[in-house]
Amino acid sequence: MSRFVPAVLLFFLIAASAAPSSAKPRDLAHEITSNIICPCSCGEVLSGCTCETGKSMQATVENGVKMGKSKDQIVGALVSQYGEVIRGAPKAEGFNLIVWVAPFAATLAGFAIAFFVLRKWVRRRAALYAAGAPGLEGSEPEARPDGTVPFPTGRSLEGDLDALRRRAEEELGEMRRKR
Amino acid sequence: MSELGRLALLLGFGCSCFAVGSIAWGLRTGLSGPLRSGRRAVWAVCGLALFAVILLERALLARDMSYRYVAEHTSKDLPLHYAFSSLWAGQEGSLLLWLLILSAYGSAFLLAYRKRLDPFYDAVAMVVASVMIFFTALLSFVCSPFRILATPPPDGMGLNPLLQDPGMMIHPPILYTGYVGFIIPFGFAIAVLLLNRSGTRWIEEVRRWTLFCWGFLGVGILLGARWAYIELGWGGYWGWDPVENASLMPWLVGTAFLHSVMIEQRRGMLKTWNIALIVLTFELSIFGTFLTRSGVLTSVHSFAESNIGPWFLGFILLSSTIATALILYRKALLESENRMEAIVSREGSFLFNNVLFVALTFATFLGTTFPVISEAVTGTKISVSAPFFNRVNVPIALALLLLTGAGPVLSWKRATASVLKRNFILPAFMGVLATAVAIPFGASGVYPLVCIFAAAFVTTTIVMEFARGIQARKDLETGALPSQVAHLVQKNKRRYGGYIIHGGMVVLFIGVLGSSVFQKEAHGPLKNGQALAIGPYTLTLRGVTEQQRQNASLTTAILDVSRGGKFVGTQHASKAFYSKAQQPMTEVALHSTPAEDLYMILGGVNEDGSASIQAYINPLVSYVWVGGLIMVFGIFIAASDKMRLRREEKLAP
Numbered sequence: 138m139s140r141f142v143p144a145v146l147l148f149f150l151i152a153a154s155a156a157p158s159s160a161k162p163r164d165l166a167h168e169i170t171s172n173i174i175c176p177c178s179c180g181e182v183l184s185g186c187t188c189e190t191g192k193s194m195q196a197t198v199e200n201g202v203k204m205g206k207s208k209d210q211i212v213g214a215l216v217s218q219y220g221e222v223i224r225g226a227p228k229a230e231g232f233n234l235i236v237w238v239a240p241f242a243a244t245l246a247g248f249a250i251a252f253f254v255l256r257k258w259v260r261r262r263a264a265l266y267a268a269g270a271p272g273l274e275g276s277e278p279e280a281r282p283d284g285t286v287p288f289p290t291g292r293s294l295e296g297d298l299d300a301l302r303r304r305a306e307e308e309l310g311e312m313r314r315k316r
Numbered sequence: 317m318s319e320l321g322r323l324a325l326l327l328g329f330g331c332s333c334f335a336v337g338s339i340a341w342g343l344r345t346g347l348s349g350p351l352r353s354g355r356r357a358v359w360a361v362c363g364l365a366l367f368a369v370i371l372l373e374r375a376l377l378a379r380d381m382s383y384r385y386v387a388e389h390t391s392k393d394l395p396l397h398y399a400f401s402s403l404w405a406g407q408e409g410s411l412l413l414w415l416l417i418l419s420a421y422g423s424a425f426l427l428a429y430r431k432r433l434d435p436f437y438d439a440v441a442m443v444v445a446s447v448m449i450f451f452t453a454l455l456s457f458v459c460s461p462f463r464i465l466a467t468p469p470p471d472g473m474g475l476n477p478l479l480q481d482p483g484m485m486i487h488p489p490i491l492y493t494g495y496v497g498f499i500i501p502f503g504f505a506i507a508v509l510l511l512n513r514s515g516t517r518w519i520e521e522v523r524r525w526t527l528f529c530w531g532f533l534g535v536g537i538l539l540g541a542r543w544a545y546i547e548l549g550w551g552g553y554w555g556w557d558p559v560e561n562a563s564l565m566p567w568l569v570g571t572a573f574l575h576s577v578m579i580e581q582r583r584g585m586l587k588t589w590n591i592a593l594i595v596l597t598f599e600l601s602i603f604g605t606f607l608t609r610s611g612v613l614t615s616v617h618s619f620a621e622s623n624i625g626p627w628f629l630g631f632i633l634l635s636s637t638i639a640t641a642l643i644l645y646r647k648a649l650l651e652s653e654n655r656m657e658a659i660v661s662r663e664g665s666f667l668f669n670n671v672l673f674v675a676l677t678f679a680t681f682l683g684t685t686f687p688v689i690s691e692a693v694t695g696t697k698i699s700v701s702a703p704f705f706n707r708v709n710v711p712i713a714l715a716l717l718l719l720t721g722a723g724p725v726l727s728w729k730r731a732t733a734s735v736l737k738r739n740f741i742l743p744a745f746m747g748v749l750a751t752a753v754a755i756p757f758g759a760s761g762v763y764p765l766v767c768i769f770a771a772a773f774v775t776t777t778i779v780m781e782f783a784r785g786i787q788a789r790k791d792l793e794t795g796a797l798p799s800q801v802a803h804l805v806q807k808n809k810r811r812y813g814g815y816i817i818h819g820g821m822v823v824l825f826i827g828v829l830g831s832s833v834f835q836k837e838a839h840g841p842l843k844n845g846q847a848l849a850i851g852p853y854t855l856t857l858r859g860v861t862e863q864q865r866q867n868a869s870l871t872t873a874i875l876d877v878s879r880g881g882k883f884v885g886t887q888h889a890s891k892a893f894y895s896k897a898q899q900p901m902t903e904v905a906l907h908s909t910p911a912e913d914l915y916m917i918l919g920g921v922n923e924d925g926s927a928s929i930q931a932y933i934n935p936l937v938s939y940v941w942v943g944g945l946i947m948v949f950g951i952f953i954a955a956s957d958k959m960r961l962r963r964e965e966k967l968a969p
Contacts, residue, residue, distance in 0.1 A: 167837070172703045180557075182702050184837075185550025187902060187919050187930070221696050225703030227686075232694050236686045240679035240708050247671035255659045255667060258585075262655035303434075303515065310433040314348035 408461035474896025491536030497529025549902030562604035572673035813954025824943030830936025
């Protein structure tokens with residue numbers, strides 16, 4: 138175990154060495170331009186855009202910041218000029234609220250469903266166990282102390298049936314082909 | 317010659333139809349003759365597609381301007397290797413390449429299972445052939461690559477300058493190999509439903525095919541990111557562009573499947589869910605083509621837009637309807653006695669992992685398509701771009717990263733309190749330690765800190781897993797550490813291959829974190845001899861040169877780069893102007909070190925003779941590529957495992 142540590146430390150050291158040279162908060166102009174899409178056909182985020190439209194918009198933002206305008210004022214002026222389409226992310230209001238809420242709602246709903254399904258399965262097993270159903274996954278061995286799980290020693294009834302069915306089908310297929 | 321090409325595609329359409337009909341007949345009657353003929357027809361389509369590709373390549377390389385496709389995508393001054401790769405620069409050529417890969421998959425599949433007499437494999441080939449019908453029909457009747465111009469122009473329109481990059485020569489074929497490959501898992505799923513097959517053997521086979529195309533898709537995505545980084549010149553590699561998202565979605569669902577399939581193999585559970593994931597992966601890979609080709613959404617990658625969108629949409633609707641109907645029809649087959657010992661277990665963590673993967677796919681899907689939906693409903697054009705995905709997808713992705721660490725240390729069936737304590741204390745401690753160390757270095761914000769915690773947590777769990785494995789085998793192994801690790805991996809390739817993939821993912825996440833959160837930028841006009849400072853670097857302009865290339869004129873700023881006062885090299889940042897396309901292209905100058913990239917762009921030359929230079933420091937960007945390579949290595953190891961299959965075969969009576 139101890140022999141792994143140097144490798145992992147080296148890995149994080151490189152990562153850490155890169156951080157201090159550049160860990161400086163970006164300015165307001167960058168915060169604004171990284172949330173705006175260039176309205177010309179290039180469709181890039183303004184902060185990285187090198188087209189002519191993009192450059193002039195970047196200049197507008199920088200001038201606005203120099204004049205002491207707020208973020209909302211600068212963005213508002215640009216939106217009234219070019220339309221809502223330049224916002225990199227739609228405002229969370231009205232119909233567009235859906236796109237903000239739905240992913241998280243879906244994740245939470247998914248978690249809830251997964252939780253209830255799992256609980257149902259756990260209860261089902263517990264009920265079967267209480268009823269003394271024989272051979273309940275007895276074929277599957279418990280994990281070893283080192284966390285690995287050995288291969289099943291026995292095979293389930295379903296597995297046996299499968300193997301038989303498969304063999305029967307293969308032999309039938311062979312017969313048909315020979316015919 | 318063009319008639320030959322058309323004929324080949326038309327014959328391909330005929331053969332595909334014949335293959336489907338013949339195999340269907342064979343399956344119905346149990347006769348082996350029609351099955352054999354069907355198999356041969358699949359081979360024939362592959363040969364015909366290859367023939368058509370050769371014909372089109374011949375025209376492209378000869379710049380035969382009487383072909384519309386050649387005139388639209390090449391020019392006489394285009395270098396030969398780009399003339400070759402312009403096969404996939406346009407719509408018709410891409411579809412032809414798609415057909416070739418599809419039919420090659422069908423043939424490779426039949427080759428791999430040529431000794432299996434089970435008609436099940438013929439049914440899979442039938443599914444592949446029915447998708448071939450769609451593509452050969454499109455290429456024959458809707459958008460033929462062999463259309464001829466009545467009056468050939470003296471020269472072609474040239475290749476899109478963005479595609480004149482070595483990366484573009486390999487990125488699309490590799491990406492397609494990933495995309496198209498999901499046809500085989502899809503074929504398996506449909507065949508299982510059609511023939512009412514039970515058992516888990518096909519699951520083992522499907523896992524390998526999925527791993528194969530999933531790996532190719534991942535490499536394709538990374539190559540695309542690398543291409544964007546070098547060629548688009550905005551300082552980044554992933555912009556949550558619709559086409560990028562389109563390639564990410566099948567990859568995410570495929571990843572979910574590769575995890576949940578383990579539960580089906582071990583416990584025979586989640587059958588319906590797994591089939592649904594396979595179907596979804598396939599549909600999303602077709603949807604990706606639809607997005608790239610339909611022009612519904614604007615994207616930096618949609619180089620070929622046309623009217624074939626409705627065809628793809630129709631195909632997606634039809635195939636998903638058939639698949640859904642089959643799943644419902646075979647409900648009984650997919651029923652399983654689901655039982656579980658505990659919620660806190662490996663199985664449980666896989667279920668939550670699946671929820672997160674599917675949620676991430678859903679968020680990406682919704683964000684990508686929402687501009688169209690919103691405009692239809694509200695009438696206002698909006699954008700859903702990187703700023704949205706960074707806020708919505710990043711937290712879900714971070715939750716997944718955390719689960720990457722938690723899942724493997726939970727034992728199967730039931731994780732007891734003592735196991736939890738033993739497995740979690742050290743990783744959690746390392747996570748907290750890494751976060752605490754990172755804060756004085758300037759890390760701030762919830763997401764970056766969670767990412768640092770998760771990266772350290774996951775890395776520790778992976779190292780612990782390896783260490784524990786070696787510890788358990790210490791009586792058997794006495795060699796040096798590397799050989800012990802090699803033997804351990806050899807012993808259970810799937811398990812440790814998986815851990816290596818997780819390790820690569822962590823490295824990739826660190827790269828993404830470093831290059832996005834800690835990116836630094838400086839820009840300004842520079843006259844000869846003037847310098848621009850960025851972080852520890854100083855860029856001094858040494859001059860601007862003009863140069864004529866084969867099909868472009870090149871303006872280059874020559875920059876001397878020094879770090880901390882020490883000269884590290886001369887870099888050339890260029891702007892290429894392609895006469896045919898009448899558009900300027902950025903050629904980035906890159907000074908790469910393991911810790912950071914210095915990324916320099918020439919914005920243009922101003923009237924006063926000064927050069928507009930934009931420079932970025934992208935810390936840890938190399939971790940993104942290295943992480944990808946580690947993942948590929950892990951995939952190789954995991955896919956090379958045959959142990960489980962052999963064992964099952966031995967056990968079969």
